[in-house]
Amino acid sequence: MLKNPITGLNKVFESRIRLGVMSVLMVNEEINFNDLKQMLQVTDGNLATHLVNLEENGFIKVHKGFIGKKTNTTYVITKAGEKAFAEHITALENMIKGVK
Amino acid sequence: MEDKNQTSSSLQDIKDIRRIMERSSRFISLSGLSGVAAGICALIGVFIADNMLDNYFGSYNSRGFFSGDDFSKLKIRFALLAVVVFGVAFISSFYLTWRKAKKQGLPIWDHTTKRLAWNMLVPLIAGAIFIMGMLRYDVWLFVAPACLIFYGLALVNASKYTLADIRYLGYCEIVLGLISMFLPGYGLWIWAIGFGLLHIIYGIVMWQKYERV
Numbered sequence: 001m002l003k004n005p006i007t008g009l010n011k012v013f014e015s016r017i018r019l020g021v022m023s024v025l026m027v028n029e030e031i032n033f034n035d036l037k038q039m040l041q042v043t044d045g046n047l048a049t050h051l052v053n054l055e056e057n058g059f060i061k062v063h064k065g066f067i068g069k070k071t072n073t074t075y076v077i078t079k080a081g082e083k084a085f086a087e088h089i090t091a092l093e094n095m096i097k098g099v100k
Numbered sequence: 101m102e103d104k105n106q107t108s109s110s111l112q113d114i115k116d117i118r119r120i121m122e123r124s125s126r127f128i129s130l131s132g133l134s135g136v137a138a139g140i141c142a143l144i145g146v147f148i149a150d151n152m153l154d155n156y157f158g159s160y161n162s163r164g165f166f167s168g169d170d171f172s173k174l175k176i177r178f179a180l181l182a183v184v185v186f187g188v189a190f191i192s193s194f195y196l197t198w199r200k201a202k203k204q205g206l207p208i209w210d211h212t213t214k215r216l217a218w219n220m221l222v223p224l225i226a227g228a229i230f231i232m233g234m235l236r237y238d239v240w241l242f243v244a245p246a247c248l249i250f251y252g253l254a255l256v257n258a259s260k261y262t263l264a265d266i267r268y269l270g271y272c273e274i275v276l277g278l279i280s281m282f283l284p285g286y287g288l289w290i291w292a293i294g295f296g297l298l299h300i301i302y303g304i305v306m307w308q309k310y311e312r313v
Binding site: 007009016019020023024026027028031032035039040089092093095096098 | 110111114120121123124125210
């Protein structure tokens, strides 16, 4: 069960980094690993772990591409990810308003 | 007690989400002082250009005939002046924005900057080629209006990728450009208003809104 039945908050987004990744992807069509890393100020390994987690939950999709010979991995939010994140935001807002 | 904690952490989460969304989609380090600097450069440029024109027409009157040589010299001086003014304006604006980004601890060259630069460059390059085309056929009349209109369109386009307020500066430049279409002969003054005065006003407003501590 991903969602806390009482608050409606999604457990996946309890992590600050996963919350950050989703926030970035909500407003960017796609973003590559390095830009994401720079934006969230995290280490490679840490970010990679959280990205795998989000991917396993079906919230993001990974595109592996190349720019010349360098690999360029980009991330895109999925429909399910958008929905889950929007619901999470609504739940957060409800918490603040004191509505349950 | 737990409720209160939960609420404050929710509030923090929402704040983080908003901040990250804004920061990752727009280049927010654009400094108002950049606008002021660009505006001052433009005004100095117009002042020098006006002197050049006075000299040119002065010599024309006193000698009583028109010299093609003088005119081509004037054209070259104008082109040089334009390049220098643009260069100085660009460098000083860039420096002030770089300083602001550094103060905020944000990178100056990330995907938001790239996107901003690209979306601004498309109308600007189209405008530059268009104006060069006009000059090729000696159509001087519409240089100032074309500069202002294309620049305004570039700003409106760019506003999606940086501080949204820049859109209003864009609208003003477009309107001014369109007005100047019907005021031939005032190109230099309209240029001074569009690139000088409007930049300075915009810069001061932005600075007061976002940067003044």
